[in-house]
Amino acid sequence: MTVSTDYTAQEIIVVAGAKILEDNKIVFVGTGLPMVASLLAVLTHAPGLIPVFEAGAVGPPLKHGLPISVGDSKTFTGASYVKGLNGAFELTQRGFADFGFIGGAEVDMYGNLNSTMMGDFPAGYGKPKVRLPGSGGASDMAASCERTILIVPHDKKKFNQKLSYVTSPGHLDGSPGARQKAGMQGKGPYRLITTRGIFDFEEKSKRMRILHTFPGETVESIQENTGFELLVAPDVTQFAAPTVEEVRLIREVVDPNGAFVKRAAK
Amino acid sequence: MKDKRMTLKEAVSRFVKPGDNVGIGGFVNIRQPIAICHEMIRQGFKDLTLSFQSAGMAPELLAGAMMARPDHCSIKRIELAYWGHEAFGLAQAWRYLAERGMIEFEDWSNYNMSARFKAGAMGLPFIPTRGPLAGDIKNTSRTKIVDCPFTNRPIALLPASNPNVALIHVQAADMYGNCIIRGTDATCAEISMAAAHTIVTCEQLVSHELLVSNPKDIMIPFPAVDAVIHVPFGAYPGACRRHYYFNGDAIREYLGCIAPMVKGGSADGLKAWFDENIFGVETFEDYIEKFSTKKLIADQLAEAYHCERLA
Numbered sequence: 260m261t262v263s264t265d266y267t268a269q270e271i272i273v274v275a276g277a278k279i280l281e282d283n284k285i286v287f288v289g290t291g292l293p294m295v296a297s298l299l300a301v302l303t304h305a306p307g308l309i310p311v312f313e314a315g316a317v318g319p320p321l322k323h324g325l326p327i328s329v330g331d332s333k334t335f336t337g338a339s340y341v342k343g344l345n346g347a348f349e350l351t352q353r354g355f356a357d358f359g360f361i362g363g364a365e366v367d368m369y370g371n372l373n374s375t376m377m378g379d380f381p382a383g384y385g386k387p388k389v390r391l392p393g394s395g396g397a398s399d400m401a402a403s404c405e406r407t408i409l410i411v412p413h414d415k416k417k418f419n420q421k422l423s424y425v426t427s428p429g430h431l432d433g434s435p436g437a438r439q440k441a442g443m444q445g446k447g448p449y450r451l452i453t454t455r456g457i458f459d460f461e462e463k464s465k466r467m468r469i470l471h472t473f474p475g476e477t478v479e480s481i482q483e484n485t486g487f488e489l490l491v492a493p494d495v496t497q498f499a500a501p502t503v504e505e506v507r508l509i510r511e512v513v514d515p516n517g518a519f520v521k522r523a524a525k
Numbered sequence: 526m527k528d529k530r531m532t533l534k535e536a537v538s539r540f541v542k543p544g545d546n547v548g549i550g551g552f553v554n555i556r557q558p559i560a561i562c563h564e565m566i567r568q569g570f571k572d573l574t575l576s577f578q579s580a581g582m583a584p585e586l587l588a589g590a591m592m593a594r595p596d597h598c599s600i601k602r603i604e605l606a607y608w609g610h611e612a613f614g615l616a617q618a619w620r621y622l623a624e625r626g627m628i629e630f631e632d633w634s635n636y637n638m639s640a641r642f643k644a645g646a647m648g649l650p651f652i653p654t655r656g657p658l659a660g661d662i663k664n665t666s667r668t669k670i671v672d673c674p675f676t677n678r679p680i681a682l683l684p685a686s687n688p689n690v691a692l693i694h695v696q697a698a699d700m701y702g703n704c705i706i707r708g709t710d711a712t713c714a715e716i717s718m719a720a721a722h723t724i725v726t727c728e729q730l731v732s733h734e735l736l737v738s739n740p741k742d743i744m745i746p747f748p749a750v751d752a753v754i755h756v757p758f759g760a761y762p763g764a765c766r767r768h769y770y771f772n773g774d775a776i777r778e779y780l781g782c783i784a785p786m787v788k789g790g791s792a793d794g795l796k797a798w799f800d801e802n803i804f805g806v807e808t809f810e811d812y813i814e815k816f817s818t819k820k821l822i823a824d825q826l827a828e829a830y831h832c833e834r835l836a
Contacts, residue, residue: 290611313635314552314709323831327612327773330552330579330709332766332831343710344552344578345643348636352655371660375632376623384665386626390619392609395579399636399656426632428659441659442670442679518612 262499263506268454269520270509271473272410273299274501275452276360279408283307284357287347287400290329291519292410293360298325298513299505310334311356313396315342327518329396348396352403354444359400359407364391365422366411368467368487370429370448370460372397373422380423387423394426401427406449413453418485430465437465455481457498461490471498526701526733529753533564533726533809536752540690540722543571544601548642548688548716552709553611554581554763554771558692560726560756560809566590567803569597576686578638578712579607581616582763582776583692588618589783590803593796602629604686606638613776617783624787631666633657637683639712644685645719653680691720694760695745696767698727699736702750703743708766710744717749728768730755758813758821767834770827772820 263270269292276296280286282305288297298321301308309318314330318339326333335341350356363372374397378388401407407429411417429448431437438447447465451458457471468490469478474497482489514520531539541547551557562583575584585608590598600622608616622628633641637656644652653673657663658681663670669682693713697705704725706713717723725745730753737743759765762772762779782794802812813821 314555314711316709327771328553328555328764329611330555330711332555332708332764332770332828335708335766336832341708341710343714344635344639344712345715346710348639352636375661380661381664385629387623390623392616392619393605393607393632394634394662395607396635398634398660398662401660402655402658425660426662431659438659440679442681443655443658 260502260504263501263503266501266506270506271501272452272454273509273520274505275457275498276408276410277303279450279452280305280308283309285309285311285355286358286360287311287313287351287356287404288329289361289397289400290395291362293362294326295509295514295519297360299508302508302512311347311350313344313347315344315347317347317350325514325518348399351400354403356404357406359404361397361400361407361427362410363397363427365417365419366409366451367419367422369431369433369465370409370451370467371422371425371431372401372409372427372429373424375424375426377423397427401429402443403445405445407447409448409451411451411453413455413484415484415486418487420487430460433465455484466490468492469495471496473498474500526747528700529702529750530700531752531754533560533754533756536724536754537561537564537568540724540751541565541570542689545689546574546576548686548691548720549575549577549580549583550691550693550711550713550716551580551583551760551763552711553579554613554776555709556694556711556760556765557581557583557763558694558726558759559583559586559761559763560759561692561724562586563803563809563812566598566799571599572601574602574604575600576604576688578635580605581610584608585616585618585779588622589795590799592618592621592783592786593792593799600628604631604633604638606633606635610776610780613773614780617780617787621783621787632662633666634662637662638686639715641683641686642712642715642719644683645687646715650685651682652685653682655681657681686719688716688720689722691716691723693717693723693745694726694765696727696765697729697731697736698725698753699731699733700753701733701747702753703733703736703747704745704750705736705742706744714744717745722751723749724752725750726754726756726759728757728759728765756809759809761813764828766828767832768828769824770831772824
């Protein structure tokens with residue numbers, strides 16, 4: 260396998276996301292890069308992946324390519340079960356989703372995610388510094404999927420001790436049984452993929468822990484770009500750079516129009 | 526059953542009143558009630574509350590109208606899960622209005638809003654869900670966390686949403702208001718059932734006999750509907766399954782008229798867009814006529830490819 264020399268930060272996220280997905284699992288897929296990674300997984304090692312899209316499609320084969328919305332017509336063609344939002348979320352609340360795959364703008368050390376606002380909270384809620392789109396289905400997936408996989412661009416300003424707003428709860432304050440005490444179900448955040456590496460959440464403390472560094476990054480460089488202290492797994496390894504074939508698939512087959520994976524400026 | 530066919534003009538003037546809570550159907554830019562929004566903007570509206578789960582162009586048009594013509598159009602409050610355009614970008618009007626503190630809003634999730642409409646549709650005052658048990662949605666909304674009287678575990682109670690009027694676009698309807706929906710049901714049935722009045726636009730207006738040939742296909746039943754209007758391309762430039770795919774260029778072009786205002790720029794471009802596309806025309810058909818036939822056919826063909834069927 261020839262290693263790509265011109266892959267972008269988004270492309271390595273997509274490859275990492277695809278590799279984390281397991282074949283034949285039910286994955287509730289959020290909009291954006293999770294859709295791209297899911298389609299790449301279907302085309303490579305996980306042809307039996309069962310995606311659920313919140314607008315109501317369950318298990319489409321995605322033969323017509325990348326949906327550009329979670330309600331896209333492409334998610335309905337060939338789907339096994341088709342309803343609306345209540346149908347998809349009821350199935351999830353009942354406990355049928357193995358994974359939830361979501362993105363966010365800001366994350367803390369316990370995998371809590373923000374996709375609502377940046378600014379002073381609660382005082383500035385009504386007039387935020389930056390208003391983001393809002394939860395969509397992310398907070399529902401966070402509360403009910405068995406495990407969640409998160410994608411957040413890695414930037415010191417976005418990896419904070421305290422979030423502007425907790426949209427999608429992860430391991431909350433990290434205390435034992437916090438999710439169950441709050442009434443939620445599922446084990447919470449399982450993996451976090453960023454532009455610098457792949458992380459898990461240490462079993463006892465539920466704190467974010469470096470698992471794999473992306474090429475060009477070290478434990479130190481990742482810590483420098485994180486606004487809180489990271490844990491480090493005992494056997495941190497480097498995640499292999501995407502192959503030429505993986506990058507070709509993303510550019511030519513999965514997202515040829517650059518709907519979510521932006522092309523590098525030439 | 527009563528014949529509910531009327532013009533879009535008549536439906537909007539009869540059923541959308543100042544101060545109304547307006548429930549918006551569809552999902553992001555799929556099956557949004559775009560034609561109804563155009564007519565509301567032409568007639569003007571005051572102090573509306575908009576309620577939706579995930580929406581794109583419908584609120585973007587209504588809010589853009591408020592930015593271009595505050596004397597003619599105003600929104601007071603929004604109850605929502607997500608306002609954006611996914612692959613086509615951020616909701617510029619959302620940023621503009623929220624970051625300047627010009628509207629009230631209440632954040633929910635997609636399931637929270639869908640469940641709230643469902644409670645409204647069931648005629649119940651609230652619904653329990655697991656969505657907002659932790660995190661800040663419960664702190665910025667009317668969510669009540671209680672101990673379940675049966676399991677003693679915490680559960681979130683959400684207030685029902687019963688809009689004054691629902692705006693819904695569907696694939697097919699009959700004159701009585703029975704509706705068939707293809708692709709995502711979104712939350713259209715729940716919103717229609719929950720609302721005091723419902724305006725339906727449809728791609729196809731067909732005989733009652735044909736529409737009910739498979740009665741289980743009926744997604745919205747006639748008693749929930751007050752007005753039926755035949756409006757082909759009624760969700761355009763958004764998508765409508767079996768009919769047309771997204772016109773992303775038109776969505777991005779409109780967002781591009783609002784974007785400069787987020788950074789403090791002038792409203793001239795946005796005003797010009799409204800003058801040309803909404804205030805300067807009589808009907809939604811006149812707006813559709815501005816697109817080239819070639820483009821409209823291309824968007825129909827793209828959709829036909831996604832759900833291949835014999836003619």
